[in-house]
Amino acid sequence: MLTKYAARLALVVLxxxxxxxxxxxxxxxxxxxxxxxxxxxxxxxxxxxxxGTQYQGRSPRLTVGAAxxxxxxxxxxxxxxxxHYLRPVGGGFxxxxxxxxxxxxxxxxxxxxxxxxxxxxxxxxxxxVAATNTRHAFGDGSGVTNYRLGIGSVGPAFDAxxxxxxxxxxxxxSIPVVSLVDHPYVAVSSLDPMPGxxxxxxxxxxxxxxxxxxxxxxxxxxxxxLAYQVNGIRYDDTRPVRTLSxxxxxxxxxxxxxxxx
Amino acid sequence: MMTRRTLLLIVGAxxxxxxxxxxxxxxxxxxxxxxxxxxxxxxxxxxxxFAVKHVNWDSVGAIYRxxxxxxxxxxxxxxxxxxxLSSLHDRHVSLTPGRGATPMAYQAPADYQPLxxxxxxxxxxxxxxxxxxxxxxxFHAGWLSPSVAYIRFPSFAGSDWGSELxxxxxxxxxxxxLVVDVRCNPGGNYELxxxxxxxxxxxxxxxxxxxxxxxxxxxxxxxPISETLRPTGKRKFTGTIYLLTNRRxxxxxxxxxxxxxxxxxxxxxxxxxxxxxxxxxxxxxANGWTYELSTWVEYTTDNRFVEDAGVAPSVAVPRANASSxxxxxxxxxxxxxxxxxxx
Numbered sequence: 001m002l003t004k005y006a007a008r009l010a011l012v013v014l015x016x017x018x019x020x021x022x023x024x025x026x027x028x029x030x031x032x033x034x035x036x037x038x039x040x041x042x043x044x045x046x047x048x049x050x051x052g053t054q055y056q057g058r059s060p061r062l063t064v065g066a067a068x069x070x071x072x073x074x075x076x077x078x079x080x081x082x083x084h085y086l087r088p089v090g091g092g093f094x095x096x097x098x099x100x101x102x103x104x105x106x107x108x109x110x111x112x113x114x115x116x117x118x119x120x121x122x123x124x125x126x127x128x129v130a131a132t133n134t135r136h137a138f139g140d141g142s143g144v145t146n147y148r149l150g151i152g153s154v155g156p157a158f159d160a161x162x163x164x165x166x167x168x169x170x171x172x173x174s175i176p177v178v179s180l181v182d183h184p185y186v187a188v189s190s191l192d193p194m195p196g197x198x199x200x201x202x203x204x205x206x207x208x209x210x211x212x213x214x215x216x217x218x219x220x221x222x223x224x225x226l227a228y229q230v231n232g233i234r235y236d237d238t239r240p241v242r243t244l245s246x247x248x249x250x251x252x253x254x255x256x257x258x259x260x261x
Numbered sequence: 262m263m264t265r266r267t268l269l270l271i272v273g274a275x276x277x278x279x280x281x282x283x284x285x286x287x288x289x290x291x292x293x294x295x296x297x298x299x300x301x302x303x304x305x306x307x308x309x310x311f312a313v314k315h316v317n318w319d320s321v322g323a324i325y326r327x328x329x330x331x332x333x334x335x336x337x338x339x340x341x342x343x344x345x346l347s348s349l350h351d352r353h354v355s356l357t358p359g360r361g362a363t364p365m366a367y368q369a370p371a372d373y374q375p376l377x378x379x380x381x382x383x384x385x386x387x388x389x390x391x392x393x394x395x396x397x398x399x400f401h402a403g404w405l406s407p408s409v410a411y412i413r414f415p416s417f418a419g420s421d422w423g424s425e426l427x428x429x430x431x432x433x434x435x436x437x438x439l440v441v442d443v444r445c446n447p448g449g450n451y452e453l454x455x456x457x458x459x460x461x462x463x464x465x466x467x468x469x470x471x472x473x474x475x476x477x478x479x480x481x482x483x484x485p486i487s488e489t490l491r492p493t494g495k496r497k498f499t500g501t502i503y504l505l506t507n508r509r510x511x512x513x514x515x516x517x518x519x520x521x522x523x524x525x526x527x528x529x530x531x532x533x534x535x536x537x538x539x540x541x542x543x544x545x546x547a548n549g550w551t552y553e554l555s556t557w558v559e560y561t562t563d564n565r566f567v568e569d570a571g572v573a574p575s576v577a578v579p580r581a582n583a584s585s586x587x588x589x590x591x592x593x594x595x596x597x598x599x600x601x602x603x604x
Contacts, residue, residue: 046285051545052299054285090288093549139549140360145542185475186307186556187542190452191486192473238306238477242285 028067028074028110029120029161029168035065035078037225037251043086043098048239049183050136050147053092059084063229063249072109074122074159079103080247093139100132102231102245104209106157106174118163126157126174128209130231132243133188149241150182150195151205151233167216167223175208176233177201183237200235207233215253223253289547293338296546297329300342303544308554309474309482310539313568314349318479321348339365339550346552351568352511353539356552364553369535371508377532377580378444378507380413382590387411392432398422402429405593409600410436414457417449417513423456423494430460430496438600439498440593441521442505444531448512451540458520459493461502461527466490468520469567471540471557482558490520502527503596506574510534516559518572523562528599529574531592536571 041061046054065078081101088094108124131150138144153176162169182195213227227249235241289295301322311318325345332338339358343365346354355366384391384401388411391403399422401413410433412426433439441461448454467489472482504521506529515534521527539555546552559567576599578592 044283044285052286052289052547053545056282089282089284092289092547093545138543138545138551140357140362140551143543185481186473189473189540189556191471191488192483196475244283244285 028069028072029122029159029170030067030069030074030076031255032068033066033223033253033255035063035067035225035251035253037063037065037227037249039063039227039229039247039249039251041080041082041084041245041247043084043100044089044242044244045086045096045098045134046240046242047134047147047149048241049185049187050096050134050145051092051094053094054089054242055086055092055096056089057084057086057096057098061247061249063247063251067253074108074110074124075105076108076159077103077105095137097135097137098132099135100130102128102130104128104174106159106172108157108159120159120161122159124157126155128153128174128176130233145187148182148184148188148195149243151176151179151235153177153179153205165214165216167214169212169214170227171210171212173208173210176205179205181205181235181237183235183239183241185239204237205233205235207231218252221255223255225249225251225253227251291548293332294326294330296338296548296550297326297342299546300544300552301326301345304346304554305479306477307474307542307544307556308349308354309472309556309558310349310351310568311479313558313566314351316349321345335359342552351539351555352535352537353541353555354553355541356550358550360549371535374508374580376445376509378509378592379590380415380445382588383411383413383442383593387590387593392429396432397425397429399425400429402433404433404436405440405597406600408435408437409440409597410438411440411442413442413444414446414514414517416446417451417454417457417517420450420453423453423460426457426460427494427496430494430498433498434496436498436500438501438503440503440505440596440600442593443510443514443517444505444507444592445509446511446514446517447509448514448516448537451513451516454513454517455490455520456493458517459491460497461499461521462490462524463492463497463499465492466520466523467562468523469516469562470560470564472560473540473557485560488516488520488559490523499526501600503599504529505531505592505596506534506572507532507592508535508571508580510571511537515567515572519561519567522572522575528576529572530576530596530599531574531578532580533573533577534571536567536569538567 042058044056061082063080067076086096106126108122110122113120129152134147155175155177157174159172179200180197209231211229215225218224229247232244329341343356347367355364357364388403467487469488470485538559540557541553
């Protein structure tokens with residue numbers, strides 16, 4: 001029931017985007033630019049293919065991104081990744097070393113803005129790819145085992161901006177509606193290294209990513225950014241997975257001279 | 262002033278949100294009932310050879326659960342769990358009840374028989390011009406005669422010591438025949454075993470197939486995946502090889518034997534290997550105890566199970582003859598006769 005509702009909602013939103021954009025032809029809120037930010041990431045994970053324990057860790061993380069505009073279509077992309085150690089939460093055992101990466105590409109069109117142009121809203125599509133290799137060390141010192149999780153998703157996305165405080169507050173979110181998942185049933189095997197992809201819909205894989213932040217021009221071509229990013233996945237498989245990644249980032253955005261604001 | 266205060270509020274709110282400690286699952290229940298159910302359920306989901314072993318896991322659970330709940334101590338509880346796992350009759354299935362504890366593993370009746378191999382006898386009575394342990398710290402090598410070289414791998418534990426075999430083969434390059442002894446080798450690292458075996462072939466050779474558990478039903482297994490021996494190393498020996506095996510050859514040592522058994526230049530001599538092939542993965546209970554479960558079913562190239570059956574030698578030397586009252590190594594004597602006759 002929920003799956004059908006989500007799918008219908010996504011279709012309605014996607015169908016509405018071009019018509020609304022054509023009707024109003026709003027400019028993209030964010031100029032063509034390159035961005036980089038450094039943040040503190042907190043990762044919480046439970047992967048029942050490993051065990052049922054929640055593991056948590058924090059580490060610094062670099063994110064790079066880019067924005068481009070063409071004919072009223074706003075394209076944004078970013079990639080982040082790194083390695084960190086996770087420790088068990090709530091009396092579990094062992095520890096984990098995570099190597100992960102995530103990239104997202106969103107294509108949105110502005111669909112509405114306030115009469116004074118302080119606020120804009122854009123809707124569109126987002127594609128995400130995330131991969132994690134987990135090296136799990138057992139609490140009794142018996143060894144280590146590698147596990148893998150890869151997810152590629154598409155779904156609706158939205159961006160919103162509001163001019164305030166000498167800069168702009170912004171919010172963005174995307175939701176995976178259909179995903180391809182590689183989650184080996186047991187530990188990674190050298191004899192079976194290829195991904196075993198399975199299709200997951202909203203009924204088995206729920207989640208989303210989003211960010212809230214503030215950006216403010218520091219000079220003609222440089223904009224400072226502060227953002228809170230969150231990404232969560234709930235994958236209901238025979239061996240379910242729960243992940244939540246939160247990150248507070250500080251960074252800057254370099255704007256093309258012709259588009260500097 | 263107002264703007265700065267507002268900015269500080271925004272930063273503070275974002276920082277507080279980012280530092281939140283979310284709870285994704287309820288804290289683990291460590292009661293005996295819950296721990297038993299965890300292990301039973303995980304074994305039900307993971308173990309690959311219920312059909313091969315003809316085990317009704319539901320019945321096993323029904324028998325052992327009341328005993329687990331009645332256990333009066335961790336020692337008694339561990340014994341119940343170990344007994345339940347032993348009903349699988351699989352040497353790769355074991356329980357380690359805590360850090361530093363000895364693994365509690367299934368022992369087959371054959372495991373209680375006296376050893377039919379004395380490595381010191383080979384060292385004392387047969388081996389000459391031994392290679393220095395500084396060159397080959399992980400195995401033993403030397404000469405049995407001016408034309409017959411000898412290498413014994415006591416185990417395949419560890420990783421990345423294939424270069425030692427290159428060095429040994431370099432020193433033994435004048436040998437016409439090579440005896441490779443894996444008797445009483447309990448196994449170790451599958452990749453290492455095949456890396457070493459790759460020094461004895463010059464072309465890729467399929468030596469077996471595996472089917473890996475990949476779903477919640479007991480017969481959810483992948484399609485057969487071929488196991489291929491590939492040439493490795495800087496040095497090779499592709500002359501006649503006599504591979505010595507016995508009933509105490511297990512796990513990746515059996516993979517090594519299975520791989521070499523496929524090569525046209527290899528004659529296997531001795532007794533059938535132990536028949537322990539499951540490729541274990543470690544699982545963890547909420548109290549920190551770990552246990553191992555087999556995750557695949559291995560087949561020979563002619564579609565027979567390796568589990569319990571083992572790898573039979575081309576030239577069999579029965580156990581009774583092999584022991585030879587501790588003075589002679591009957592398997593090695595047989596090999597030396599074969600080598601002398603060019604067989």
